[in-house]
Amino acid sequence: MLEHLTDAADPRLADYTRLRDVELRKSLEAERGLFVAEGEKVIRRAIAAGYPVRSVLTTRRWVASLADVLGPATVYVVSDETMEGVAGFQVHRGALASMERLPLPSTETVLDPAARVVVLEDIVDHANVGAIFRCAAALGVDGVILSPRCADPLYRRAVKVSMGAVFSIPYARMDNWYTGLDELRGAGFQTLALTPDQSATALDQVKMGDRVALLLGAEGDGLSSRWLHEADEPVCIPMSPSAMANGVDSLNVVAAAAIACHGLMRSADLSHQES
Amino acid sequence: MLEHLTDAADPRLADYTRLRDVELRKSLEAERGLFVAEGEKVIRRAIAAGYPVRSVLTTRRWVASLADVLGPATVYVVSDETMEGVAGFQVHRGALASMERLPLPSTETVLDPAARVVVLEDIVDHANVGAIFRCAAALGVDGVILSPRCADPLYRRAVKVSMGAVFSIPYARMDNWYTGLDELRGAGFQTLALTPDQSATALDQVKMGDRVALLLGAEGDGLSSRWLHEADEPVCIPMSPSAMANGVDSLNVVAAAAIACHGLMRSADLSHQES
Incomplete structure (x- = not known):
């Protein structure tokens, strides 16, 4: 399901906030039980390994590249500027996925x-x-x-x-x-x-x-x-x-x-x- | 010889301009025949290997650390802010040296x-x-x-x-x-x-x-x-x-x-x- 968003502060994009802020990400990811995969190849491997997709954040140019593996996941489509506004840097590989963590084995x-x-x-x-x-x-x-x-x-x-x-x-x-x-x-x-x-x-x-x-x-x-x-x-x-x-x-x-x-x-x- | 400088645009600091700008640095270093060594350990190794020192750029806190190996080289001492203003990023290791390149062997x-x-x-x-x-x-x-x-x-x-x-x-x-x-x-x-x-x-x-x-x-x-x-x-x-x-x-x-x-x-x- 595609949703076109324009506001970097949209709460639906909170999983992707300031990806280079290590301390923020540690607490945010622990609280929400998520991690972020970057780039088509890595996202495909995470899905193939069985991690559930919470959502995907991408730009119009890259939106087709993952269509075959996403199933019912929500895909947020934004401009390059909004993507940079949320993530805090220019995402070269064009796609980010927020994935559910799974319990670690013993x-x-x-x-x-x-x-x-x-x-x-x-x-x-x-x-x-x-x-x-x-x-x-x-x-x-x-x-x-x-x-x-x-x-x-x-x-x-x-x-x-x-x-x-x-x-x-x-x-x-x-x-x-x-x-x-x-x-x-x-x-x-x-x-x-x-x-x-x-x-x-x-x-x-x-x-x-x-x-x-x-x-x-x-x-x-x-x-x-x-x-x-x-x-x-x-x-x-x-x-x-x-x-x-x-x-x-x-x-x-x-x-x-x-x-x-x-x-x-x-x-x-x-x-x-x-x- | 220590020289205390306060202006990031001082021409004497031109060897150290925008160290993360790869294209600028390629042409600047080729024209001037220099390279930049960062951090005390690496600077010591460059000197030990026989590369002549053009100058050193450091902050007050680090100025003593290289005193024993610099000989007559000019040492520019600046504030952290000026250092960042010249180099374009925060230099964690506190010392930069501009070194003369030597002819490459065949x-x-x-x-x-x-x-x-x-x-x-x-x-x-x-x-x-x-x-x-x-x-x-x-x-x-x-x-x-x-x-x-x-x-x-x-x-x-x-x-x-x-x-x-x-x-x-x-x-x-x-x-x-x-x-x-x-x-x-x-x-x-x-x-x-x-x-x-x-x-x-x-x-x-x-x-x-x-x-x-x-x-x-x-x-x-x-x-x-x-x-x-x-x-x-x-x-x-x-x-x-x-x-x-x-x-x-x-x-x-x-x-x-x-x-x-x-x-x-x-x-x-x-x-x-x-x-």
């Missing part, structure tokens, strides 16, 4: 069928969370577990950077950081703590078992000392000695995650070949 | 001592170029070759995202895209074209020789068909089949570069162990 539900998981400790940048989900999904990781303070994977920018991978990989948020690794160990996961410390075992040299959880720490500070010490083994990605001498002393968390997820997938393939 | 000079190089074809996003340099430097790649249309590694954002790695790894720009791979082959480099095409050889399965050039294509489109076909071998990073079924069909170029550079480093280590 960590147990995510861990139960999984052989390879990634555990994110306090990664607070939405783009990094999205990029890590994209890597994890593309490289066959079975699930993602978030520490309590990790950024929200359904925040608009995380969704966008992930290209919708946040919809295709199961994830859960642990209740308690302090005891967070207990459940992983209880479920039989070998816990590997990724660290830039070059005295740790190189990732490629680790003998990986059937169930492996890779722990990734925050931008800048890396893993907490608690998790680093509680993990079964610290592991590193070997760096070039000359780069370290030049002060290039680490990879960013997304590059490290990409290499580590690739290592997890290799190890899973190898263990299949052996068995 | 591709031959970069290739001559190298065993592992990365070749970037038309990567136009400065953040991606910076992130790839950071990965390449950390993972021991010996040099980077840029296609003629690749984004400038010394553009402020590329420098910043690279954390200064653009200063620590030699790079050159090829004159001619069309014949660009001839020189690599002439120098005895095995050319590997990274592609998302899963029918290509998996990167880990490639037998790598003493000299390897990894070709990385543009965001979105990947490598040109010319380079893909001219390369010795197309190679891929294996993806999860279920992810591909869910539409998560590729890694972003930085994640792919990270995994590929790690693969290059492993192969170099292995060939050293064997010999």
Whole structure:
């Protein structure tokens, strides 16, 4: 159903208010139980993953692009100026959808069928969370577990950077950081703590078992000392000695995650070949 | 030498004009032969790498942080408001330096001592170029070759995202895209074209020789068909089949570069162990 609106302050557009105001969006999205998907491709993936559409906000030029998947959802059609007035920036991809959040599964539900998981400790940048989900999904990781303070994977920018991978990989948020690794160990996961410390075992040299959880720490500070010490083994990605001498002393968390997820997938393939 | 300035339009601050205006900056930096380094750490790395300082722009609060490395350079001290007025945004890291560019080496000079190089074809996003340099430097790649249309590694954002790695790894720009791979082959480099095409050889399965050039294509489109076909071998990073079924069909170029550079480093280590 199309509704043409002209007033950026129309209460029917409130789901889309000031999309770059992180603090506002956190409270607004929690209260209303929604998230925002941006761009045709990502909206299609959210719908395909089973998230109900609350409404769509688009401009006349883009209105036809999603017609086949929206069903009975209300589509608000506005001018470019009104769109910018509501969202607070120029929306290049021409379509936004407000989607209902679904209840997150428990960590147990995510861990139960999984052989390879990634555990994110306090990664607070939405783009990094999205990029890590994209890597994890593309490289066959079975699930993602978030520490309590990790950024929200359904925040608009995380969704966008992930290209919708946040919809295709199961994830859960642990209740308690302090005891967070207990459940992983209880479920039989070998816990590997990724660290830039070059005295740790190189990732490629680790003998990986059937169930492996890779722990990734925050931008800048890396893993907490608690998790680093509680993990079964610290592991590193070997760096070039000359780069370290030049002060290039680490990879960013997304590059490290990409290499580590690739290592997890290799190890899973190898263990299949052996068995 | 400290000079306290109050006028954002002061001609002495012209090197720092509108840092987010990409088109303006391209012409201004080319005409003046300068680039801008942002933040204490990156400025220190640029100086350590031998780039001459034209001037520094900072605020009173940050003025002491670089005193030990600036030598006779002129330091313009301004208020936060003037800084924002010149640069066009709020500079969080408190210090900008205008640095002299140095002549780029020839591709031959970069290739001559190298065993592992990365070749970037038309990567136009400065953040991606910076992130790839950071990965390449950390993972021991010996040099980077840029296609003629690749984004400038010394553009402020590329420098910043690279954390200064653009200063620590030699790079050159090829004159001619069309014949660009001839020189690599002439120098005895095995050319590997990274592609998302899963029918290509998996990167880990490639037998790598003493000299390897990894070709990385543009965001979105990947490598040109010319380079893909001219390369010795197309190679891929294996993806999860279920992810591909869910539409998560590729890694972003930085994640792919990270995994590929790690693969290059492993192969170099292995060939050293064997010999």
